[in-house]
Each structure stands twice: as structure tokens, then as C-alpha cells.
Amino acid sequence: MTASHEIETRLRETAERLLGEKKVDLFLGHEKASLPLRTTPLFLTVAADAARLAWNPFCSPNLAVYLPRLFRAPADAREAKTAPPRPTVGVVLKGCDARSVVALIQEHQLPRDKLVLVGIACPGMVDARKAERVLGLHEALGAGEDAHGNIRAVVEDGTEVTLRREQVLADVCLECRAPTPSICDIVLGAAVEPREAHVARRQAEELESRPADARWAHFQQMMSKCIRCNACRQACPMCYCKDCLLDQTRPRWVGAGTDFSDVAIYHLARAFHMAGRCTACGACARACPMGLDVRLLVRKLNLEVEDLYGYRPGEAVDATPPLSAFAMDDPQEFLTEP
Amino acid sequence: MSQTQIVPEAAAPRTWEPKVVAFLCNWCSYAGADLAGVSRIQYPPNIRIIRVPCSGRINPVFLLRALQSGADAVLVSGCHPGDCHYISGNLAARRKFTLFRDLLKYVGIEPERVQFTWVSASEGGRFASVVEKVVEQARKLGPNTKLVKRA
Amino acid sequence: MTEKRIPQTDLDRLLARLRQRAAVYAPAEDGTGEVVLAALSGKESVTLEYRNFRLSPKALVLPQNQTLLCFKDGQAEEPRLPEGETILFGVRPCDARALLALDQVFLNGNPHDPYYARLRSGATVITLACARPMSSCFCTSVGGGPGDGTGADVLAVALAEDLLLRAETSKGEALLASLADLLSDATPAAVKEAQEQVRAAEDPMTPVKVDGSAERLRQAYDSPLWEAASRKCLGCGTCSFLCPTCHCFDITDEVRGGAGRRVRTWDCCAYPLFTLHASGHNPRPTPKERWRQRIMHKFRYAVENFDRLFCVGCGRCIRHCPASLDLRTVLKEVGA
């Protein structure tokens, strides 16, 4: 594992060069946020600002979410004529972010030739909420990484608390099967070993082993905290539809409030739309202000997709997503026969 | 489908009869249902038919919406593989429905509440027996309580 | 006004007593390790060890879903208004202060909102002063403070052993009078201890300059900073839904066969549909206009209309923003 600060230095040099040599018009990375344990997305256009770029255990935002909108053609034909030419964009990608970019290219949302992909082999990112839970009533006023990759947090009275990295990594990182980005133009840092890929399967099997009513109770208990703020959808790089079915009013498919049937349909529909498309970046769970692990359903669907159609999202730009394809002999045992 | 055309409220349990919303593709299954009627084949009257151009047109949200609006089960029927009027709409639908059924099962909704089948324009008898089976299973399951929205 | 005191060991007795007259909401652990403002049934163990709740208490006066009308055979009828009284114990000063902003919208001016009015008039607020604000807190910059009693009927301060109680309104006075047998007069030393605690809490808070924000934001309306700040915005509703003063709502009908209801639900100005006309025209077409609207509403329009900031400095929008956007940064940039 290459030390974060080394990568950070090389990242800054890379961005400075790309912007300075006009290889990119815009460079997307992470920057120190106003609160510790977090970073905030940075849109760089000037080489001199490259020193603002950060690479540390808090770079969890998936920057792929910002890319499709940079390349979206204006809906109005007249506007399209006067629209500026499409920019060339450099972007920092972790393993999961790179999978999102692959999937977006597959779905024709991104032009590969307008992207300079700077991949960083990712040792996993800290879940700020997990860290805050560990700190309890204390608040981190500053946070960093020690030589072993553990997290040092400075709390109110100046005391330094060390949090074991594994203890505060995001759940999604603990099951990352491809932490090293695949399709990048530039890769920083030595490759990182894949994680425990079977966690998702074990958890799904555990839930499946329970009776139907217990499964429903679990789903209900978890999702009844949902406040329908749409953060999970908005944070998802694969949710780029201009008009979401769940927002439509002619007709309205899902009620606007927090009646549980509406909440359930919202999450079922969202998960279903992600089946075979979700690149397991965890942006949805990270965005949820209620701290719900909204990955629950789509993780299961992705396992099904893998088992039935042998497909894993975000691995190859030339693969056809399974729900855009079919085979004459696809399984159909579930059909109702008279 | 306009918002006002929604299945009426569930009746009292004593007189409860399952309500099944069937989404039938225009080219095969709807014609199959028509044939069942023309041939005077008896089947349970618990079914409400919505005609769609192709089983591939159905977004699973339609099925969720039907269940939320008080349907006790939904049935989707399209052309047999190879017979789709649009070549492959039913094959794309087959993948969707495979996953959708698994999803519902995973959260604890009885998979028998959403059923899928193929019925051709010449299979009036098959249509009637599928409906009979779906209604029978819905009756066994009892009223849909999990997804239905209470006023 | 005299301060009263009750030993913290008697807190359960106090709450049990309050439960005899009203539905009581108080800080309690929710089973996942998080302290929430929970409806007490008597089984919960109430705690005073928390910074602030994830959700503001606004839902108790402005529920996320509220029936405005019932329909029967296509006829609209008024729904029955909720009955009974509520006591909100342990609300933080910022959130109590926010209630006054909501009052301004729903009660002051004509016509007033009967649904809000009913819940609000039935609510008694017992604020608990903050001993340890967080780094995202900036209440002192927007007129409040960790010991601010604005919006409270009773202000409580948790001392080492006692809970100090001071009535802030006549409603609060009546409440304390009804509990007289549980309370005793606070000593001057206790009052002093409370004052020192509040001062100590204020100290570490970094000030954000908001005075004159209305005028400065007026001048900054066309500033390029809106474009820059909103680029990160994902357009989710986290900030609005967690905000104790955000109150914009949607109205939708849920009707089956002529029967059903008209419901109001929380809405958010970050959503493109919020202002989309039926014709397809949208007066706030991009995140830039929408993000600007949110800041302008809180720090300029509300000041122009009500002479009040619609921000109480609770910091929820900062802490929970998935893109870590910080409105303090923007306020700093406009010099507001």
C-alpha cells in the first residue's frame, strides 16, 4: 500500500500538469471539508489550485455522479447550437468510482475520449458516521491517518484518539472486490488486494433463511425511518435519468409522503432499477441522512444477476448490461403453468 | 391508466374475494383472454384486465402500484418466447420479472402475489386455467396487507 | 422570575407527572444507540447525554404528512384536527427558536394555518440548554445561544446534580406551578453555575458573520459564487428535511373512487419539480438558482418579510450534506 501523502503529492502534480498543459478543462477531485472525517468535491480549472486536492481516508464521495451532467446536450435544439463545446474532464477515481464510470460509458452517458481518468488504488474509505459512533459523545475536531493506516482523531479537549481502520471503514469498502481501478489512463499507488467479497452473499443468505414475515418485518423496521429526501437516489451515479419515474405526476406512481407503502415502493422501485447496474460504491448509504444501509435490496439483486446471467456491473465497457439483453434459454421456472 | 381508475377498497373479510389485476399483452394474451370469452370457457370473475402493447412495456412499478391500490395479486402475461410481436419484448421482460419476483420474495412479500405466464392468441383454455390457478393461490394467501395503502 | 430546581434523580418522576397531562416527547435511546426525541410510553430510559437529535422537532408541529381535506363521494370535508396536548422535553435552544420562524409563516398573517395552529398551541416546549455545542453549531451567530430561552416555555439547564428550570412564558409558569411539589427554589450558586456553563458553551463557537446579510445577499445575487457552490449540490432534500425552519410543502391528492384525502408533505426547493410549470417552463431551472434560493430565503427574503433569519445555526445541513457543502463558507464568501 502506498502512503496516502505520497499519492496526494503525485495527484497534485498530475492535476497541475493536466490543467497546465491544457489536457483537461476541468479536474474533479476531493478537497478538505469544513468538518473532519469528510472531504468535499473540488472542481478545479486552474493549475495553480492543484494544491487544494486531497487524498486521504476520507475521500469517500463518488465523483462519477457529477460527470453525466457535464456532457448532457441541451434539450433545446436552439440552445444546442450555441452551447459551448464539450469539455475534457480529468477525474479522480477509486475502484468503485471507476466501475461507475465504466457503467456510465456502457450506457452511453459519458464520452470516453473526453475523459482523463486518474485512478487511485483504494485501501478503503472511512465512514464518518461509524467513526462518530465510536467516538460517542466526543466530537472529532480534526482527523488524520497514522503510519499504520489507522485514524487519529483529535477531540474537544485536545486528546488524540486512535480508531482502528477496519473498525471505521465503510461497510461497502469491507466487501470491495475491485479496489484498484481498471480502466484508468493514469493509476497512482500500488494495487490493493480485493476484500471479502462473500460478505454480501452471507448477509443475503442470512436474511433469506428467515421466514417471510420476519423478512418483511426487517424491511419495514429499517425503511420506516426513511424520510423520502431522495438523497440515496441523488447521490447515485447511475441515477442520471432526467425525469425519474418516481417523481412523475402524470400519473403519480408513488405517493410523496412517508406512508410505509410509499416508502416501500420507492425503495423497491429504486433497487429494481439498479439491478445489474449498481457498481457497489455505497454512495446511497453514505448519503442517507438517517444512516440507513439502503444498499440492502440492490446487493441482493446484483447477486441474482451474477448467478443467473454471469454478469458483474462496471467491469467491462464493451459488455451488455444483463437487463438490456436476453437469451432464448434464460431460466423461466418461475412462470405460472396451468 | 388514470389515477381515478383504481381498484376499490378491500371488502370485509367475511365476503372477501381476491382481486387480481392482469396485465395482458395486446397481441397474444389479450387475444387469448378474448378467445376464452368467445369460447364461453368459465374462469373466475376476480380478474381485472389491463391491456398493454407488450409484456416488455410493463415496468414493475405498475405491479407495485396495483398491489398498493388494493390488488391481492397481479398477473402478467405475454406471448410465448419466439412469438413476440416486437421480436423480443417478452424475452427482455422475462429477465425483469425473474429479478422482480426475487426482490419481492427477499423483502417478505409472497411471490405468488406476482405471477407471470405466456398465453398465445389461440390458448383460451390455457388463459382460463392460469387465471383459475392465480385466483386460487391468491385466495389461499388471503388479503394483501403488506403493500396496500390504507386511506 | 425565580429559578426552580429538581434533582436529576427525580427526572423520571417529573416526566411521569407530565405524562399524566400530555403526550411527552423526551430524549431516549432508540435501540440503535442513537438518542432521539421519543414519544414516551414510560418504558424508555430518558437520558440527558446527547448533543442534538438528528431530526429537528418540527415534525411535531408540521408533520411530514398531514391530511388537509378528506373526500367522500367527491365532496371535500375538513378532517378532525388532532386533539390533546404535547410536551417536548429536551429540545435544544436552536430548535426551540426555530419554532418562532415557523410561527411567523403559519400563524402570523392572514389567513393562519389551522392544522399548524392546533399542534402548536397544544405544544409546551421545555428547552434543555446545550453544554457542549458541536463544531457545526453556530447559533450564537444567528441570534441564539446555548442557553437561549427564545421559543421555550421553560428553559432547563442540566447542572452537575440538578436540573435548573426557569419559566420563559406564562404557559411555562403555569406548568412549573403545577409541579411545585416536585420543585424547590434554586440557590444563587446554582443560577451562577448555570450561567457559567452557558458561557463556557458559547466560547468555542466560531462566529459566522450574518449581520447585514439581507443587503449583502441582495448585492451578491448575480455573483459567480452561486454557480461555484451549487456545482457540488446533488439536489437531494437532506438539508431541507433536517432543517428546523424549512417549511415548504407540497399538496397532493390520494383518492380512490371519489374517496380519499388531500395531503400536504414536506417539499424542498432543491428539487427541479418544485417550481416546474405545467407548460415546461421552470423559473429556477438549474441547481444554481435553486441553491441560491435556499440561502436567499433564509438570510435575505425572511429578513425582508419578517425581520428574522430563517436559520438557527443548528448545523444539521452541514453535518449531513452528502457533498459536505457548508453554508457558512458561502456566507463568508458573500461577506454576509
Next chain:
Amino acid sequence: MARNPYLPYPARLEETIVENDAKDIKTFRLAFDDPAGAAEFQYLPGQFAELSLPGMGEAPFGIASSPTETGRLLFSVKRTGLFTAELHSIEPGARIGVRGPMGKPFPWDRVAGKDLLIIGGGFAFTTLRSAIVYILDPANRSRFGSVLAVYGARTPGELMYRADLAAWQKRDDIGVHLTVDKPDQNWTQHVGVVTAVLETLTPSARNTLAIVCGPPIMIKFTLLTLSKLGFSDDAIILSLEMRMKCGIGKCGRCNIGSKFVCTDGPVFTREELKTLPVEY
């Protein structure tokens, strides 16, 4: 106790009148179920109301009738979205709720004693019809000076209220100029945009207020012409449209800066609008 502001007055659809050749604009004549409701619903031209259909929600529309037309409550609606499509499909006798009146009317106190220039375009003539009928009422006419109206549409078939227009053109206490972009063979009146007509008529700005309602592009050019004619910003009155829900200044979506279109508008002078952000 004050009436619940979210509760509509129950009414019924009495009659539907198709206004244009495209048949996508209809005028709906409503009658309140309860005479008390009718008595409480006191409005002036320029105000609007929310129409309500159970299950379809509500939408705001300018009131097209004049309070002087006792017993006639008119709304002219173009079929655009979900609600308006449903409204266009209901039959006389159907129930409909009316919530209002809402917003500020045209500034009738200021208009008194002045000459009036009324400029309308396309389907935005509804509250202007209300205003003209109000002014021409024998009880009101003497309060105002001369009245000149210019109304333009794309084709003759798109002009609304054709019977009213014909009747007004026969009167000598109002000048009514109609213009179309694309005339048909029977058209004998002006051809061209309203600004062209204004430039030939050159109405005086002296002691005159102008009320302008129309599509954004018409407004834009009309304002330029009016300035050229010497109309001050304070003498130009406009009416805005905005997505609305509550109509009573609470739901927070129809604001332009610190003003709410539902309660501070929909009628604004150009001078007032110049102080507001261009978010409309």
C-alpha cells in the same frame, strides 16, 4: 371561527364553452352549491382562485368573469397538464371546488379617473376580459376615462371571447383593436404583432395606465414599445403566473425574491418587478 383556508367552496360545473378552434381552451361557468359561499366569494378583476377536483388536486386560474356579472363565475383554461386535462373532460353537473378569491386585483383605486390601455395576447386574456366587463358596467364606466384595448392572437380562431369582442367593438365607450399573425380569408382587422398595432395607434401615455397580459415574448416587446410611447414603469401593470400549491403564502414555491405571487401578486407594476430577481 375563520373558515379553513384549505377548504374549497363546493360548486358545480354549469356550462363549458369552447373558446378556440384548436379546442384546447375552454371557459367553465361554475355555480356555488351554497348561496352563502357565493356571498363570501367577493372578488375584483385581476384576482384568481384555485379550482379543485378530488384526486386531481388543485390549480390556480385567473377569474375571467367580472363581479358585476352576478351569478356568473367564469374560468378560461388551456389544456396543458394533468389537472387541466381532467377539467377539460368533465361534464356539466360535475362537482368542482373553488378556493379563493386569492391575490391582489388590478389596482382599481389607482385606475379611477385615468385612461386605460389594455393589451392582451393569446390565451392570457382572461382577467383582462374580467377587467373590461367590470369597466363597461354602467355603474362603473363613469369612474374611468377612455379605454383602449389591443388584443392579439396567432390566428383569428385563437381569439377568445369572440362574442364579447364583437359586442365591445360596437360600443363607442371603448376602442377594441384585434390583430392576428396569420389572417384567414375573412379577416378584415389588423395583421401583425400587438406592438405593430400599438405603434400605429400611438396611444398617449398621459394620465394613462397600461395593463399587459400575454406570453413572455409578447410582454418583452410590448414593454419596449410602451417605454417608447412614454409609459413610466409605474404606469405599466402586469400579471404573473407561477406554480402554486397553497395559494395563501405558506407552501413557499411561488416566491420571486421576498414576494409571493399568490399573496403579493399576481398583479405587479413593472416598477415593482424591476426590484425583484428575474425568477419568473
